Amino acid sequence: MIIQIGYHEGMGSQPLFEHPACLITQLDVHVQEQLIAQLAPLGIHPRHFGVLSLLIEQDGLSQHQLSAPLSVHRNVMVGLVDDMERRGLVDRQPHPTDRRAHAVRLLPAGRQLHAEAEALVSEFEAKLLGGLDAAEARAFTSLLMRVCENAGLYHDIHPGLRASSGESLSV
Amino acid sequence: MIIQIGYHEGMGSQPLFEHPACLITQLDVHVQEQLIAQLAPLGIHPRHFGVLSLLIEQDGLSQHQLSAPLSVHRNVMVGLVDDMERRGLVDRQPHPTDRRAHAVRLLPAGRQLHAEAEALVSEFEAKLLGGLDAAEARAFTSLLMRVCENAGLYHDIHPGLRASSGESLSV
DNA sequence: TATTGTTATACTCTATAACTATA
DNA sequence: TATAGTTATAGAGTATAACAATA
Numbered sequence: 001m002i003i004q005i006g007y008h009e010g011m012g013s014q015p016l017f018e019h020p021a022c023l024i025t026q027l028d029v030h031v032q033e034q035l036i037a038q039l040a041p042l043g044i045h046p047r048h049f050g051v052l053s054l055l056i057e058q059d060g061l062s063q064h065q066l067s068a069p070l071s072v073h074r075n076v077m078v079g080l081v082d083d084m085e086r087r088g089l090v091d092r093q094p095h096p097t098d099r100r101a102h103a104v105r106l107l108p109a110g111r112q113l114h115a116e117a118e119a120l121v122s123e124f125e126a127k128l129l130g131g132l133d134a135a136e137a138r139a140f141t142s143l144l145m146r147v148c149e150n151a152g153l154y155h156d157i158h159p160g161l162r163a164s165s166g167e168s169l170s171v
Numbered sequence: 172m173i174i175q176i177g178y179h180e181g182m183g184s185q186p187l188f189e190h191p192a193c194l195i196t197q198l199d200v201h202v203q204e205q206l207i208a209q210l211a212p213l214g215i216h217p218r219h220f221g222v223l224s225l226l227i228e229q230d231g232l233s234q235h236q237l238s239a240p241l242s243v244h245r246n247v248m249v250g251l252v253d254d255m256e257r258r259g260l261v262d263r264q265p266h267p268t269d270r271r272a273h274a275v276r277l278l279p280a281g282r283q284l285h286a287e288a289e290a291l292v293s294e295f296e297a298k299l300l301g302g303l304d305a306a307e308a309r310a311f312t313s314l315l316m317r318v319c320e321n322a323g324l325y326h327d328i329h330p331g332l333r334a335s336s337g338e339s340l341s342v
Numbered sequence: 343t344a345t346t347g348t349t350a351t352a353c354t355c356t357a358t359a360a361c362t363a364t365a
Numbered sequence: 366t367a368t369a370g371t372t373a374t375a376g377a378g379t380a381t382a383a384c385a386a387t388a
Binding site: 013014015016017018019020021022023024025026029030031035046050054057071114115118121122125128129130131132136139140141143144145146147148149150151153154 | 242320
């Protein structure tokens with residue numbers, strides 16, 4: 001069965017790389033590639049940087065609270081925290097209010113590494129937006145944030161950082 | 172709604188989700204997820220849509236010419252073209268100027284499916300940018316394109332595909 | 343010698359399910 | 366009953382290397 005959508009030949013088709021969705025996807029391929037390369041000298045993956053950044057914003061989060069906003073499955077988070085604990089960047093403390101959970105806490109080495117990593121990430125981002133002037137770059141970032149917000153991407157992670165709503169994963 | 176992140180100023184550390192790179196990554200996770208869901212009823216993956224779109228713009232491209240702009244390895248392209256040939260969306264013809272290569276050509280069913288797929292993709296994109304007014308949406312897409320261009324993402328595909336002036340691709 | 347398409351193999355990543363200890 | 370963390374296993378996805386035909 002063919003579903004007629006009212007889109008017929010002759011209405012004109014949009015070039016692939018004028019589709020916002022395709023632009024975002026292509027850009028992310030590049031961003032991932034570059035972030036991995038930028039952070040490799042520090043021995044971490046962008047996901048480790050994500051964990052460190054969330055802990056800088058609010059220390060002592062549980063592994064589940066860390067995995068939800070990063071779109072990382074909780075099984076994978078185990079390994080990420082393992083890596084970072086092994087390197088002395090974080091440790092696992094008993095969670096103050098939930099004895100099932102661990103409070104992942106930043107250690108001084110983690111704070112230091114985060115600062116170095118963020119410098120590298122910011123340096124890359126400056127290059128990424130290097131074709132825009134300052135006002136355009138601000139506008140771009142602001143619009144990006146609004147699109148993300150509109151897509152409901154932050155509901156879990158903001159001030160509360162605790163609205164657990166099932167497992168949201170990429171397919 | 173304004174995004175409020177309770178972080179402490181002073182250490183020069185930027186909240187994770189104000190980093191453009193992180194916004195792009197998070198947004199792409201969402202976009203991929205949604206595109207896959209949107210196109211699933213048609214039995215295709217976003218990558219198939221990418222191939223169909225490139226062929227709409229310029230029919231008879233070789234598999235290598237298709238794989239480069241889509242950031243897909245040529246080994247993977249074999250399978251994608253296999254899928255689409257099996258469904259009667261495209262076929263493989265002898266390439267007119269390179270006897271090693273195949274010219275992948277759109278069949279009528281492929282043209283039809285592309286129209287349906289593009290309608291679904293555009294519908295999703297309208298929702299994605301639904302929080303912006305028309306001028307903001309245009310600005311966002313335009314800035315996205317400039318960032319992509321600045322990153323060197325379509326040096327291979329612009330001249331041949333967008334202009335479609337009959338010149339061969341320098342891939 | 344390099345490139346196109348193809349296949350096979352090995353490797354990585356992710357998903358699923360199970361288990362425990364809590365809630 | 367549901368959830369946090371953990372582990373093991375299976376499956377999907379990806380990279381590497383090789384090959385034949387052609388440039």
